[in-house]
Amino acid sequence: MTSILTGFVLACRDHREHDRFYTLYTRERGKVQVMAVGARKFSSKLAAHASPFTELTVMVAHGKLWLKLAGVERGTDFGRIRQELSLFTLGLGLNELMHRAIGEGEPDAGLYAFLADAYAWIQTLPELTGLRLTFVQSALTLKWLVLIGFGPHADACVRCRAPYVQIQQPHISTMHGGLVCGACVREHRSAFADAQVLTQEVLAALRFLSSAPFEALLTDKLDPLLDTLIEIQDAFTHYHLERELRVPTFLQHIATV
Numbered sequence: 001m002t003s004i005l006t007g008f009v010l011a012c013r014d015h016r017e018h019d020r021f022y023t024l025y026t027r028e029r030g031k032v033q034v035m036a037v038g039a040r041k042f043s044s045k046l047a048a049h050a051s052p053f054t055e056l057t058v059m060v061a062h063g064k065l066w067l068k069l070a071g072v073e074r075g076t077d078f079g080r081i082r083q084e085l086s087l088f089t090l091g092l093g094l095n096e097l098m099h100r101a102i103g104e105g106e107p108d109a110g111l112y113a114f115l116a117d118a119y120a121w122i123q124t125l126p127e128l129t130g131l132r133l134t135f136v137q138s139a140l141t142l143k144w145l146v147l148i149g150f151g152p153h154a155d156a157c158v159r160c161r162a163p164y165v166q167i168q169q170p171h172i173s174t175m176h177g178g179l180v181c182g183a184c185v186r187e188h189r190s191a192f193a194d195a196q197v198l199t200q201e202v203l204a205a206l207r208f209l210s211s212a213p214f215e216a217l218l219t220d221k222l223d224p225l226l227d228t229l230i231e232i233q234d235a236f237t238h239y240h241l242e243r244e245l246r247v248p249t250f251l252q253h254i255a256t257v
C-alpha cells in the first residue's frame with residue numbers, strides 16, 4: 001500500500017550506513033517519520049529533493065515498521081530561508097517547535113497553514129535589526145503557542161473575570177495564564193507573586209499581536225515596546241513549553257543555531 005502526502009521536512013537523522021529518517025509535517029497525517037533507504041548515498045535523488053522550507057509531495061510505502069519514502073516532488077520553494085542566516089534562524093525555530101512539541105499523527109489544518117504562511121512571510125523579510133529579529137522570533141513562537149491552545153488569556157482577569165477594558169493596573173501572570181487585575185494581585189499577593197505590571201500600551205499590543213497578521217510584527221509603532229514584549233512573550237513560552245509540553249531544551253537549540 002502507498003499514500004501520497006504533502007508536507008515540509010522538519011528534521012532528519014541518519015540511520016545505519018546509508019539510510020536516513022525524515023520527520024515531515026504533513027497536511028494529511030500531521031507529523032510523520034519516513035525512512036529513506038539509501039538517502040545518504042551521493043547518488044540519491046530522494047535526498048536531493050527533500051530539503052527543508054520546500055513544500056513536498058511525497059509518495060510513501062507502508063512498511064511493517066516504517067513509512068518508506070518512495071518518491072519526492074518539489075512544490076513551492078521558500079529557498080531564501082535556506083540562504084540567509086537570519087531567515088534560516090527563524091525558519092529553523094519554527095521547525096524545532098513543530099518537531100519537538102507536536103505529537104505524531106495528528107493532522108491539523110490550522111497548524112499546517114500557519115507553517116506554510118509563516119515560511120512565505122519569512123521568505124519576504126527585509127534586513128532586520130538584531131532587536132527586531134529577536135522580537136519576531138519571540139512573537140512567532142507566541143503566535144504558535146496561541147494556535148495550539150496555550151496562549152495568554154488577555155480578554156479578562158484570570159481570577160475575577162473583570163473584562164480587560166474595566167481593568168485598572170493590569171498585570172500579567174505566566175503561572176496563571178494571562179491577565180490579572182491590580183485588585184486581585186493585592187488581595188492574593190502570594191498566589192500572584194510572579195505577576196508583572198503591564199502598561200495599557202503593552203496590554204493593547206499583546207492583544208493585537210496574538211491575532212494580527214505577520215506583517216504587524218514589523219510596524220514601527222512597536223519600537224518603544226520591543227524589549228518589554230520580548231520579555232513577556234519569552235517568559236510565557238518558556239513556562240508553557242517546559243511545564244505543559246516538557247521540552248526544556250528547545251530554546252537553547254534555537255539560540256545556538
Ligand SMILES: [Zn+2]
Nearest residue numbers: 157160181184
Ligand atoms: Zn481580578
